[in-house]
Amino acid sequence: MCRRPLIPKAPFLRAFLTLCGSLCCLPALAGPPPATGLQSSQLAVVINDDEPNSVAIGEYYRQARNIPACNVVHVNIPGKPRKLTADQFRHLRNVIELQLPPGIQAVLMVWTAPYAVECNAITAAFTLGFDAGLCEKPCEASKPSPYFNAASSRPYPDFGLRLSMLMPTESVEEAKALIMRGKASGFRVQPATAYYLATSETARNSRSVYFPRSMVLPQQQLTIRTLRADSIADVKDIMVYQTGKAKVEQLETLQFLPGALADHLTSFGGDLLGESQMSSLRWLEAGATASYGSVSEPCNYWQKFPHPTVLLKHYLGGATAIEAYWRSVAWPAQGLFIGEPLAAPYRPH
Known part of the structure; x- marks a missing residue:
């Protein structure tokens, strides 16, 4: 994890300063939710017919989320x-896009690998x-995402982007459990x-200056805890x-709630099958x-x-996991988004 200057570069600086102004007032976290968010009818599910787990998990997910056939x-x-390679990906993307029906705002790829296109993450390469x-120069600034901190729930009409996420398929049972966690997240706020x-x-602390301060948000029943520590253990309420x-300890002692988001700032977290x-x-x-x-060395740009x-x-405003995660990364070219895209524990019923 190489160190790099953390000061945003123009023209990103102006956009960043505007963002900071919108975030300095933390009550904005509890602001009104968007009127709409991503719906299951707007999500395409991409199945790799050469992988039996992809076929089984993709169909299970389609039924669980009532996604149109x-x-x-x-x-x-x-x-x-x-x-x-870039040529292999170009062909794959064309095959996918030729099959997409009208109205698709996001795409879920149901496989663990491939997860990279040369130095890019496959989700970023598909979307951007x-x-x-x-x-x-992978350790330099990358192109900014127009969807960063956007309020739009229609990324394709508004930005020409279809959001994308990867659902891993190493284990059918673990994938089914993941899907059920995502679905359960919509039942009630806890x-x-x-x-x-x-x-x-x-x-690896480059984004810690942007951690929210410790506080309680009563409406969302959420406690925020900002700590100086290498890990947490034996907690059962993680959202x-x-x-x-580089490696997070004591994960086996934790309990994540349905819809929980979790990530670590390190160089190769997105190298899903790597061991470094x-x-x-x-x-x-x-x-x-x-x-x-990230699938390739990004250095420690918080962006x-x-x-x-x-x-x-x-996320607290009611966005789905795929929307919230995509809106949160300013330069996502090397970053891989994984999980259950429709999880939305704070979407109003």
């Missing part, structure tokens, strides 16, 4: 490669387009805690867990519902990781 897209990716220039940890790994560590650092898969296996990680306050603001 016409929203299911079929592709063939033999061999489960971790990384695609493949950024070849970044691969020459008392929960959001944990933000500034750790001893200094280079958000954001930290900066903790994979973001570990969050889902521990009970989180969605997560995020390349979920902004804590932006993520929390949109």
